Amino acid sequence: MRTASGNRPWTFYALASVFVLFVLFLYGPMIVIYVLSFQGPQGGLTFPMNGFSTQWFHELVVPGRSGDIAGSFRRSVILAAIVTVATVVICVAGGLGFRRRFPGAGVLFYLVIGSLVMPGIFVGLGISIGFQLLGWQTDWTVSGLGAQLTWTLPFGLLVMFAVIGRFNRSFEEAARDLGATAWQRTREVTLPILLPGIIGVALFGFTLSYDEFARTVLTAGSENTLPLEIWAMTTNVTSPALFAVGTVTTVISFAVIGIGLGSIALIQRRRGRGAASH
Amino acid sequence: MDGGTNVTGPIGNGRIEVVAVTKTYHAGAAPAVDNLDLRIEHGSYCCLLGPSGCGKTTILRMIAGHETPTEGDILIGGRNVTNLQPVERGTAMMFQSYALFPHRSVLDNVAFALKMRGASKTDRHAKARELLQKVHLEAFANRLPAQLSGGQQQRVALARALITNPRVLLLDEPLSALDEYLRLQMRGELRRVQRELGITFIHVTHTQLEAIAVADTVVVMAQGKIEQAASARDIFLAPRNAYVTRFIGGQNVLSGVVERVSGGAAIAVTGTGARIEIPLAGTEVAPGEQVFGSLRRDRVAVRRRDPGTSAKDLVNAFAGEVHAIENQGSYVKVTIDAGDGEEFVANVLDEDYFVDPIDIGAPVVASWPAREVRLLEDRRPRHAGAMAAAA
Numbered sequence: 001m002r003t004a005s006g007n008r009p010w011t012f013y014a015l016a017s018v019f020v021l022f023v024l025f026l027y028g029p030m031i032v033i034y035v036l037s038f039q040g041p042q043g044g045l046t047f048p049m050n051g052f053s054t055q056w057f058h059e060l061v062v063p064g065r066s067g068d069i070a071g072s073f074r075r076s077v078i079l080a081a082i083v084t085v086a087t088v089v090i091c092v093a094g095g096l097g098f099r100r101r102f103p104g105a106g107v108l109f110y111l112v113i114g115s116l117v118m119p120g121i122f123v124g125l126g127i128s129i130g131f132q133l134l135g136w137q138t139d140w141t142v143s144g145l146g147a148q149l150t151w152t153l154p155f156g157l158l159v160m161f162a163v164i165g166r167f168n169r170s171f172e173e174a175a176r177d178l179g180a181t182a183w184q185r186t187r188e189v190t191l192p193i194l195l196p197g198i199i200g201v202a203l204f205g206f207t208l209s210y211d212e213f214a215r216t217v218l219t220a221g222s223e224n225t226l227p228l229e230i231w232a233m234t235t236n237v238t239s240p241a242l243f244a245v246g247t248v249t250t251v252i253s254f255a256v257i258g259i260g261l262g263s264i265a266l267i268q269r270r271r272g273r274g275a276a277s278h
Numbered sequence: 279m280d281g282g283t284n285v286t287g288p289i290g291n292g293r294i295e296v297v298a299v300t301k302t303y304h305a306g307a308a309p310a311v312d313n314l315d316l317r318i319e320h321g322s323y324c325c326l327l328g329p330s331g332c333g334k335t336t337i338l339r340m341i342a343g344h345e346t347p348t349e350g351d352i353l354i355g356g357r358n359v360t361n362l363q364p365v366e367r368g369t370a371m372m373f374q375s376y377a378l379f380p381h382r383s384v385l386d387n388v389a390f391a392l393k394m395r396g397a398s399k400t401d402r403h404a405k406a407r408e409l410l411q412k413v414h415l416e417a418f419a420n421r422l423p424a425q426l427s428g429g430q431q432q433r434v435a436l437a438r439a440l441i442t443n444p445r446v447l448l449l450d451e452p453l454s455a456l457d458e459y460l461r462l463q464m465r466g467e468l469r470r471v472q473r474e475l476g477i478t479f480i481h482v483t484h485t486q487l488e489a490i491a492v493a494d495t496v497v498v499m500a501q502g503k504i505e506q507a508a509s510a511r512d513i514f515l516a517p518r519n520a521y522v523t524r525f526i527g528g529q530n531v532l533s534g535v536v537e538r539v540s541g542g543a544a545i546a547v548t549g550t551g552a553r554i555e556i557p558l559a560g561t562e563v564a565p566g567e568q569v570f571g572s573l574r575r576d577r578v579a580v581r582r583r584d585p586g587t588s589a590k591d592l593v594n595a596f597a598g599e600v601h602a603i604e605n606q607g608s609y610v611k612v613t614i615d616a617g618d619g620e621e622f623v624a625n626v627l628d629e630d631y632f633v634d635p636i637d638i639g640a641p642v643v644a645s646w647p648a649r650e651v652r653l654l655e656d657r658r659p660r661h662a663g664a665m666a667a668a669a
Contacts, residue, residue, distance in 0.1 A: 176364055176365075177342060179365035179442070
């Protein structure tokens with residue numbers, strides 16, 4: 001863009017400034033938290049940095065010092081894994097099923113999407129009241145799981161619609177023409193071609209569940225997931241250990257996204273190379 | 279595994295019979311294919327030709343087994359296949375966009391049908407390499423489809439379709455994704471492959487010259503019906519009606535109201551008042567009827583019009599203005615506007631044209647020998663009075 005730099009209109013500079021401010025607003029606070037999580041042993045919750053240490057990270061794994069971080073982390077990961085699997089299975093099946101027009105398809109679609117619009121906190125409240133009514137204990141593996149699925153399923157289904165919308169049906173017809181059975185078509189053609197999109201749905205499922213708060217807060221029962229634990233910590237932990245949690249969870253989120261996107265890239269590469277080797 | 283024998287079906291008879299087939303997609307809507315009968319001989323190259331929406335692709339897909347007729351039957355080699363799966367029909371289809379599986383190598387794409395039939399990897403890859411060799415792509419066996427050019431992809435699609443030794447190959451607009459140069463090259467290639475294999479090819483296209491260039495039999499369709507099914511030469515030289523004549527091109531459609539019949543020809547008055555002779559070849563026409571004739575573009579002579587010429591005095595000729603000039607190399611395409619709405623084209627040999635080049639807008643007379651006009655099947659009673667007179 002060297003040639004244009006001499007006579008850029010003023011709007012370029014105005015919009016560029018807005019963009020810079022936006023990026024600062026987006027990432028600034030998180031960067032502050034990452035930096036502060038390495039606060040020295042004598043340091044407090046705010047700047048200035050009083051030395052440098054990894055002490056606050058160690059505190060996270062010592063039981064009782066700053067809540068049940070390890071336990072809630074374990075629960076969150078397990079829950080997110082279950083939600084991911086359920087979301088992928090149901091959304092892929094649903095997305096493929098919706099390709100065929102059936103009576104009531106429209107109504108069903110709006111019913112599913114409707115739960116995206118409902119305020120999450122009330123969804124959670126409704127579920128917990130329902131459980132009370134039935135005399136059941138709320139628990140993160142039951143009511144918590146259900147509450148999170150009301151959020152991830154419609155999301156995943158919408159993503160699947162977008163993925164399937166770009167899928168050319170003549171691939172399936174070609175497979176059928178070449179003698180593939182319905183199951184062979186799905187396994188050998190449809191799913192492999194859709195796989196990058198399906199990994200996308202899985203990523204959505206995992207990250208939406210991993211930091212879900214509104215729907216989970218009233219349905220998790222007596223044990224906390226990680227976001228609930230962090231929320232509790234903000235009210236009773238007054239050390240940079242809180243920031244250390246933020247840094248660790250960010251690293252984990254990025255790791256999950258990295259694994260997801262990396263596996264998409266790897267699949268594409270392996271296909272090229274794998275084909276060459278036999 | 280002895281995949282060598284069980285993975286390749288026998289080459290059976292590829293005679294196709296479409297019997298009274300109707301296909302309606304939505305209840306109440308006009309049928310895509312309307313009570314259609316068609317017979318295609320084994321080992322012939324047949325083109326289904328027509329504008330988009332004429333039902334040609336629907337017929338192809340019904341023969342392939344990707345659509346089911348609403349009514350009627352489809353027979354291949356004398357056997358009713360109407361309710362059989364595509365794989366049970368001995369047909370193979372080449373899709374318009376080729377539909378090569380993007381996640382599989384060229385080799386695995388070609389070997390796909392054998393894999394589905396349970397052939398071992400060694401067997402199916404050996405057979406696939408053999409086919410790739412036939413289409414001169416053995417060097418590309420390990421590429422992904424996206425790494426090939428359009429022409430190469432088309433050849434992969436051809437190899438993939440042929441690996442099961444089909445008795446019928448169905449091609450859905452196989453050349454439409456290619457550029458002009460490749461299109462001309464590949465249509466010759468398709469014809470060569472068909473000859474070599476001796477199986478039935480059914481090729482759907484909306485390009486007239488493509489159909490005439492490759493096919494033994496051309497089937498011209500409009501609105502779910504067959505307008506004419508004939509040899510490529512007959513379709514070009516002896517179109518049955520005005521629709522086929524106009525659609526194929528290469529010929530002009532003349533029309534006029536019959537004034538009298540004399541000497542085995544109808545003398546008809548055209549919209550501009552000129553008189554034309556149409557040889558009847560034994561067909562009966564009545565005075566007052568509107569009749570139509572076809573006239574090859576390359577049989578028309580064009581000369582400058584003298585100022586005094588009156589349209590009404592002309593016989594086997596008409597007066598008009600040059601509307602467009604297109605140099606086609608060996609001839610010049612002169613489009614003449616006679617003011618009656620029908621496009622009239624004369625293909626003038628280049629050496630004749632450039633002796634005295636006529637420009638756009640020039641008044642001209644186009645004329646032709648009467649014997650070059652062929653009567654078409656269309657008839658239209660012109661006036662109620664004329665009809666009564668004819669009766």
